[in-house]
Amino acid sequence: MEWRNLYRGAMMGITELIPGVSSGTIAVILGIYDQLITAINGLFSKEWRKHLLFLIPLGLGMVIAIGAFLHLIKFLLDNFREPTHFFFLGLIIGVLPLLLRQANVKHTFGTGHYMALLLAAVFVGLLDFLPERTDGVIESLTMGNTLGLFLSGWLASMSMLLPGISGSLVFLILGVYETAITALITLNLPIIAVIGAGVILGFAISSKVIKYLLRNYHYMTYAVIIGLVLGSTVIIYPGFSSWLVVIPSLITFFGGAVTAFLLGRRG
Numbered sequence: 001m002e003w004r005n006l007y008r009g010a011m012m013g014i015t016e017l018i019p020g021v022s023s024g025t026i027a028v029i030l031g032i033y034d035q036l037i038t039a040i041n042g043l044f045s046k047e048w049r050k051h052l053l054f055l056i057p058l059g060l061g062m063v064i065a066i067g068a069f070l071h072l073i074k075f076l077l078d079n080f081r082e083p084t085h086f087f088f089l090g091l092i093i094g095v096l097p098l099l100l101r102q103a104n105v106k107h108t109f110g111t112g113h114y115m116a117l118l119l120a121a122v123f124v125g126l127l128d129f130l131p132e133r134t135d136g137v138i139e140s141l142t143m144g145n146t147l148g149l150f151l152s153g154w155l156a157s158m159s160m161l162l163p164g165i166s167g168s169l170v171f172l173i174l175g176v177y178e179t180a181i182t183a184l185i186t187l188n189l190p191i192i193a194v195i196g197a198g199v200i201l202g203f204a205i206s207s208k209v210i211k212y213l214l215r216n217y218h219y220m221t222y223a224v225i226i227g228l229v230l231g232s233t234v235i236i237y238p239g240f241s242s243w244l245v246v247i248p249s250l251i252t253f254f255g256g257a258v259t260a261f262l263l264g265r266r267g
Contacts, residue, residue: 009061040207090256103222120227153198
């Protein structure tokens with residue numbers, strides 16, 4: 001059992017509470033992104049036990065962190081929105097040098113790679129301009145909303161594995177973010193189970209697609225990943241509500257960038 005994955009999973013879980021921050025980005029920073037994709041795929045192979053031992057502490061860390069930090073993250077976003085967002089913005093900016101090194105950009109990227117990078121960045125950036133739906137909090141299941149919540153979990157989980165696109169952002173766009181957060185706070189098990197089932201199925205399918213792309217179109221896939229991460233900075237950037245928050249925000253931004261650098265170097 002790889003118990004180091006407890007703290008890795010905790011970091012990934014915390015970021016999924018922040019719309020715009022992807023746990024896939026954190027997996028890249030920690031140096032376990034390829035291993036994560038391989039492990040999820042491996043659950044359906046003869047070596048499923050080995051991959052399960054990798055994923056159990058990772059998933060446990062995510063669950064513990066979401067439960068432990070749910071109220072804290074909500075408090076920080078409600079009362080210190082700009083400094084909190086700038087910390088995660090620093091994390092995202094800090095991971096870019098690592099991605100550029102892994103992709104060996106100077107020697108492997110051509111015009112097509114840069115075009116894919118640009119298109120991916122624009123795609124994610126435009127998500128910030130989509131209207132956030134507010135359909136109200138769903139507290140009980142019906143035939144109609146069960147399917148909707150299941151599909152929302154599916155789409156969100158696919159984005160969780162992609163650096164740059166967060167599952168919580170997808171929930172916001174689909175109008176189920178408040179439902180998901182409320183279900184976690186109140187332990188509404190039926191709602192959690194339906195969304196969770198969609199998440200599990202989405203992981204299984206999207207991990208196979210990502211693994212295929214990494215294996216057969218490695219550098220083009222990295223070009224898209226870098227673009228997704230770049231585009232997510234548009235979503236995370238909160239602006240400044242007052243000059244009073246500029247210095248604290250710059251401090252947290254620096255802290256996030258240094259954290260990403262140190263974790264990336266260790267990974």
